[in-house]
Amino acid sequence: MIVITINGKTTxxxxxxxxxxxxxxxxxxxxxxxxxxxxxxxLAVTLGAVLMIAIPAAIVVALLGSMFAKH
Incomplete structure (x- = not known):
């Protein structure tokens, strides 16, 4: 049994x-x-795919930056 009361009227x-x-x-x-x-x-698959590409790319950019940096 489902009882619904709206504005004092019970159904x-x-x-x-x-x-x-x-x-x-x-x-x-x-x-x-x-x-x-x-x-x-x-969302999980998209975030995982982006991180699998962005983290190695950031590592490569950091290594190249340290190789060509003037000391």
Missing amino acids: VIDGWREWIVRAIVFVVMLLLLAAVVFLMLG
């Missing part, structure tokens, strides 16, 4: 309508969770 949802509401809420929350998971996975 009760039960029976087959309750099952439908619960199923819809479950599917929507599952899709929202999947979207968040894919977003976080994409």
